[in-house]
Amino acid sequence: xxxxxxxxxxxxxxxxxxxxxxxxxxxxxxxxxxxxxxxxxxxxxxxxxxxxxxxxxxxxxxxxxxxxxxxxxxxxxxxxxxxxxxxxxxxxxxxxxxxxxxxxxxxxxxxxxxxxxxxxxxxxxxxxxxxxxxxxxxxxxxxxxxxxxxxxxxxxxxxxxxxxxxxxxxxxxxxxxxxxxxxxxxxxxxxxxxxxxxxxxxxxxxxxxxxxxxxxxxxxxxxxxxxxxxxxxxxxxxxxxxxxxxxxxxxxxxxxxxxxxxxxxxxxxxxxxxxxxxxxxxxxx
Amino acid sequence: xxxxxxxxxxxxxxxxxxxxxxxxxxxxxxxxxxxxxxxxxxxxxxxxxxxxxxxxxxxxxxxxxxxxxxxxxxxxxxxxxxxxxxxxxxxxxxxxxxxxxxxxxxxxxxxxxxxxxxxxxxxxxxxxxxxxxxxxxxxxxxxxxxxxxxxxxxxxxxxxxxxxxxxxxxxxxxxxxxxxxxxxxxxxxxxxxxxxxxxxxxxxxxxxxxxxxxxxxxxxxxxxxxxxxxxxxxxxxxxxxxxxxxxxxxxxxxxxxxxxxxxxxxxxxxxxxxxxxxxxxxxxxxxx
Numbered sequence: 001x002x003x004x005x006x007x008x009x010x011x012x013x014x015x016x017x018x019x020x021x022x023x024x025x026x027x028x029x030x031x032x033x034x035x036x037x038x039x040x041x042x043x044x045x046x047x048x049x050x051x052x053x054x055x056x057x058x059x060x061x062x063x064x065x066x067x068x069x070x071x072x073x074x075x076x077x078x079x080x081x082x083x084x085x086x087x088x089x090x091x092x093x094x095x096x097x098x099x100x101x102x103x104x105x106x107x108x109x110x111x112x113x114x115x116x117x118x119x120x121x122x123x124x125x126x127x128x129x130x131x132x133x134x135x136x137x138x139x140x141x142x143x144x145x146x147x148x149x150x151x152x153x154x155x156x157x158x159x160x161x162x163x164x165x166x167x168x169x170x171x172x173x174x175x176x177x178x179x180x181x182x183x184x185x186x187x188x189x190x191x192x193x194x195x196x197x198x199x200x201x202x203x204x205x206x207x208x209x210x211x212x213x214x215x216x217x218x219x220x221x222x223x224x225x226x227x228x229x230x231x232x233x234x235x236x237x238x239x240x241x242x243x244x245x246x247x248x249x250x251x252x253x254x255x256x257x258x259x260x261x262x263x264x265x266x267x268x269x270x271x272x273x274x275x276x277x278x279x280x281x282x283x284x285x
Numbered sequence: 286x287x288x289x290x291x292x293x294x295x296x297x298x299x300x301x302x303x304x305x306x307x308x309x310x311x312x313x314x315x316x317x318x319x320x321x322x323x324x325x326x327x328x329x330x331x332x333x334x335x336x337x338x339x340x341x342x343x344x345x346x347x348x349x350x351x352x353x354x355x356x357x358x359x360x361x362x363x364x365x366x367x368x369x370x371x372x373x374x375x376x377x378x379x380x381x382x383x384x385x386x387x388x389x390x391x392x393x394x395x396x397x398x399x400x401x402x403x404x405x406x407x408x409x410x411x412x413x414x415x416x417x418x419x420x421x422x423x424x425x426x427x428x429x430x431x432x433x434x435x436x437x438x439x440x441x442x443x444x445x446x447x448x449x450x451x452x453x454x455x456x457x458x459x460x461x462x463x464x465x466x467x468x469x470x471x472x473x474x475x476x477x478x479x480x481x482x483x484x485x486x487x488x489x490x491x492x493x494x495x496x497x498x499x500x501x502x503x504x505x506x507x508x509x510x511x512x513x514x515x516x517x518x519x520x521x522x523x524x525x526x527x528x529x530x531x532x533x534x535x536x537x538x539x540x541x542x543x544x545x546x547x548x549x550x551x552x553x554x555x556x557x558x559x560x561x562x563x564x565x566x567x568x569x570x571x572x573x
Binding site: 173175248258279 | 339340386440441464471473499536537541542545552562565566569573
């Protein structure tokens, strides 16, 4: 088990007029190798949940266990915890700080105790994993790179210390269509090559539908659904949770209303195939 | 309405006109040409969308349109006044309002109505008129109930609506939105788009929307496509999204309904370009 969360609750501004229950009795287990999406409207508790996984927020009630580290202990080994988790916040490119790409990507591994040479090796490998050329970029300032490149350098900075779980907060926000596609392909290839367990927070339902095995929906701090994308996105009560459907699902449902019944697909490719099959059968008759 | 008669012909006046505009960023390593020889105009009440991948020069062009940047070559004029005229620059900026990407970087006051009043105050508008404009602007974006509140407690979408209202209070004729929905969640994005559509349709406000979301471009009157600093194509949504080569070359994306429609036409089922989900569904129903 990679992450086991039991009955987790969290209150902001306790005993003030602004008291807010940000998380309310959350149970969540993430197994090794799973790709789990976390969705929900703004203010539903997604970010607070992520912060608990990396112990960036003090545990108030309930329990969190990450890669065998129990966060209810009086002094959990936080350094070890954070080496297990590669966490990318929203717009991670704003967190690049060093003068060269090399120094920036080496910062993580060095902090976790690697010697210079070892850290540089790790940085080189990580830059390769995100599809960039080490020799070409290592001496460049991160500030000169394009938006999509900066974000990849930020991911490399996390991959360099070889985490076991990747936690991504809105990984494609603000990217152009080409940048978005690159990022999704990158996450898919990272899952195959290095970090198999991925937790993604996103507002983009198309993205969640495309690469998550499981989706968890939060609403007002509570977990309301924990199921497969297929089952979730074909429910008819999603509007109650301020959630939109992926485009593909919207099209399939519109077609069904007009009497064209297709299988419950989630991706563009699958929809294309399903429609072509349907139309060919019709033509055959 | 800025309608004028010339030789007996009534024409709608261009609000904004850019002629052969180029802009180069200067640095130690030399010059980078970000905008190359661009000509465009925006007329009263138009809804224009500007598409292009990151780094193609969209934001630079936007900043040239209200004099935040001045062209290295060519001229940008607003109602005939060039943006290079230092005496008229504030007037020009009040006519061409701009809303940027990050909702947190665009508020100046801690009370919403003060924030809205900031623009007209700077233009020297009198007190009574200011409060009238504040009310009108907040009403237009559906945020009147929040006038005494603070912008910091609002959602992203609400903050962007406040940013739009503070531009509206200066009575602009064109609203330029530079990826103003990029940082918002789907609901916030919808709020802002609905507000912009409403202003365009009901108040006849011209809009230039810069975006990476192709579906935001579907209801535009005109789409401009930018690539390496140039406007390489101008056309209706059907023309732009019907041209698969253009979309590929400029690293854009077809909306999902167009993509599926295109695949169906490749297989001999369709002939028309389907822009929206509804159009695609209708086309499929007609086939079966």
